[in-house]
Amino acid sequence: STLFVSELWEAQKVTQAIIHPETGEKIFMPFRMxxxxxxGTPIVVGLLLPNQTVVSTIFWQWLNQSHNACVNYSNRNATKPTPTSTFLQVYFGAVTSAVSLAVGLNVLIQKANRLSPATRMIIQRLIPFPAVASANICNVGLMRHNELSEGIDVLDENGNILGSSKIAAKHAIMExxxxxxxxxxxxxxxxxIIMSYLEKLPLLQMNRRLLLPIHSLVCLATFSLSLPLAISLFPQMSQIEVSQLEPEIAMATDCKVVTFNKGL
Structure with a gap:
């Protein structure tokens, strides 16, 4: 029946959201997409709080990269095992890069005497982006660098494994x-940017206690919009032409296109 089919599709969506496609293990809720x-929103709110101290900057960057490392590990391509030592190296590498960049940029801004207080505050609020973006690249690259040397499984149209491809691994990591x-x-x-305008409104000038809840709602709204946008750029099960892969894989199949788990 139509109801039965719709229930099957709903069950499949739920399963794909909580079960890792390769390990078959249930992903811990905070680390699911x-x-x-x-x-993640409470961490974002903390990262974007104004007038950050060095200690608070270090704390929020550490918490953010801890969460990111666990999300990356939980949603990785698991066709090849990832040693615990690799996870720890990635974790410390990402935290170090994020904290170093964020603290370093904050120090530079504090010493920029030519900037007006308003300009300095806006720039300080934008500092988390380059720190987080660079650490995210570090996080993904280090977490999955073993895939570049060992390759990841590529599948034909029937889901049969054709072999391990380092080229497909490179595409997966870059995406x-x-x-x-x-x-x-x-x-x-x-x-x-939004808060810099809202803070000038008479209502918020008179009721400063409303700043944090409104700031939190703005962060929640932008996070809710940006996550599906970013994930939709590339499908989890990506495709690549066989002609771009290693000769031994190209010779093992008549397929023109193969698929691989990019990870999330």
């Missing part, structure tokens, strides 16, 4: 890294 917005740069762009750029 469906949990990215509710669990994921690009997504990780696009994702924080509206999240960390639009709220500071």
């Amino acid at each position: 469906s949990g990215y917005v509710p669990f 994921t890294a690009f997504t990780r740069v696009v994702l924080p762009m509206p999240i960390f750029v639009l709220p500071p």
Whole structure:
């Protein structure tokens, strides 16, 4: 029946959202893509708070990269095992890069005496974006660098594994890294700009306690819009022409296009 078919599709969507396609394991809720917005928004709000101290900058960047590392690991291409040592190296590398860049830029802005206080505040609020974007690239690249040396499985039209391709792995990592740069762009750029105008409204000038909840709503709205936009840039099961792959894989199939799990 139509109802039965619709129920099957709904069950499939739920399964794809919570079960890893290769390990078959249930993904912990905060690290699912469906949990990215509710669990990530409080961190975004913290990163964009005005008048950050060095300690608060370090804390929020650490928390953000901790969450990102777990999301990347939970949604990785798992056709090849990732050692725990690799995960720890990635984690510390991403945290170090994010914290170093954020703190370094904050120090530079503080020393820029030629900037007006208003301009300095806007620039300070925009600092999280380059710090997060660069750390995200580091996070994805380090987390999945073993795929470049071992390759990832490529599948024919029937879902049969044709072999491991390093070229497909390179495409998967580049697409994921690009997504990780696009994702924080509206999240960390639009709220500071929007809030700089809203803070001038008489209502908020008189009721400063409303700033944090309104700031949180703005962050939630931009996060909710940017996540599906970033994920939709490339499908999770990406395709690549066989002619672009290694000769041994091209010779093993008559297919012109193969698929691979890009990861999220």
